[in-house]
Amino acid sequence: MHACHPMRLRLVGLGVSIALAFAPGAPSAQPVGLPSMGASSAAELSPAVERLLGDAIMEQGRHDPTYIADLDVNQYLTQMGRGLAAHAPQPIGQRITVFPVRDPSINAFALPGGYIGINSGLIVASDSESELAAVMAHEIGHVMQRHIARGITQQAQGTGIMVASMVGALLAALAGQGNLAMGVATFGQAAAIDQQLGFSRSAEQEADRAGFQMMRKAGYDVRGMVAMFQRLMNASRLNEGGGGGSYASTHPLSIQRMSDIENRVREVPVHAHQDSPSYWYVRSRLSLMQARDTSARQRAIQALEHDSTHAKGIQRSAAWYGLAWLAWQEKDYAAARTALDKAREGGSGPQLDVLAMNLNQATRAPDALGFAQAAWKRRPDSQAVAQALARAMQAAGQDQAVVPFLQARIKQWPDIPEFRKALADSYDRLGQPVEARRAMAGYYERTGALPTAVELLQQARSLSKDFYVQSEIDVRIRQLRERLDNQRALLEQFKS
Secondary structure, three states, rough: OOOHHHHOOOOHHHOOEEEEOOOOOOOOOOOOOOOOOOOOOOOOOOOHHHHHHHHHHHHOOOOOOOOOOHHHHHHHHHHHHHHHHHOOOOOOOOEEEEEEOOOOOOOEEHHHHHEEEEEHEEEEEEEOHHHHHHHHHHHHHHHOOOOOHHHHHHHHHHHOOOHHHHHHHHHHOOOOOHHHHHHHHHHHHHHHOOOOOOOOOHHHHHHHHHHHHHHHHHHOOOOHHHHHHHOOOHHHHHHHHOOOOOOHHHHHHHHHHHHHHHHHHHHOOOOOOOOOOHHHHHHHHHHHHOOOOHHHHHHHHHHHHHHHHHHHHHHHHHHHHHHHHHHHOOOOHHHHHHHHHHHHHHOHHHHHHHHHHHHHHHHHOHHHHHHHHHHHHHOOOOOOHHHHHHHHHHHHHHHHHHHHHHHHHHHOOOOOOOHHHHHHHHHHOOOOOHHHHHHHHHHHHHHHOOOHHHHHHHHHHHHOHHHHHHHHHHHHHHHHHHHHHHHHHHHHHOOO
């Protein structure tokens, strides 16, 4: 068994850690017989159950220390993923959500329900946005082909252990019986780890071809796929003899696949892609966030210092941004402002605005709220800027004003739970416990913890003396309980 980072191990414990083409050191077992290019009529794992599994996994994954709970990074990755998915050669059937994992290894993986995890190490190792898009498009190709759902079904048809483990744990979680991850350990975690899924060579090639088409239609440079393949193969050679086997030997990243993509690249016109500023700013910050020890952190700092002097344009700006972010983390606010000013000389983006807003809050700058409001006017599509403005308003004691602002953001981004949590905080400070609990119930609903959401709504009902509010809460409790019943019914199909 190969070593896994904490979040990966927890996901494996659910029996659905999918070792994809970009996961070094994964088991060599390869499920065979996946049909080529097209929906599988034999797949027993319906899209509804697949999404339920993914939601439950993510409910636990969000609590893992390696999960990067950062609105800016998450929005950037998910927008890229959905932009690629919009050009998929056939319907995907799941809404793509991409999330970052703090891990320096070059890795990406997909989960049921359209969730795709990208290690920080892969983003930092990429040399262009097109290289990152190549990995993401490949993963989306697996989702499109339902390789994950069919692989789980295939295991279920063999021994049933994996699906039984998942179903038992998820049913316990839906009943509100303790921690889901702890429940999984009771339902055959070791067996699930030993039977991790892998994909056949034909499945990997299908994902390559679908990903290539998505990249090309979305306007990325398809040469980025070749460059990333070469980078991954080189990384696997460096890992040979390191205990755990080489990447190339455990995954079908073969010369045949490389040749296939190279041939496809030669057949289409070259399209140069202009990297977005967000790519470079996110990459710069992740290079620091992923450092596990002093030496790794020092290497990241030295790389940024080098680029701040020798790089040009947006790359130089991103290096200064990384150094400014580091100084802010270390509470050296004067150095942070100096570096941020240098970053602004070569570029702009919501990342720079959010850091400036954080610096204003940390130093209690008199114009903090005004700056935050101006930044929001410039960046009305940035979740991180909206979050920073809400914090600035709360810090200024403007909870009454922040309530409608957050309500509008919830309508703008209904799937982002952080705004509901901030709303609950303001309601609490305003002395409105009923609305605070209703907002927190919404937060837990969006993070998959339905039993907790029901409990909070019940508390809100008991605190309210308003008949109409009680009626509204009763309706919501009934709706959530119906969802719980439907989820249980879906899962019961797989108990045997």
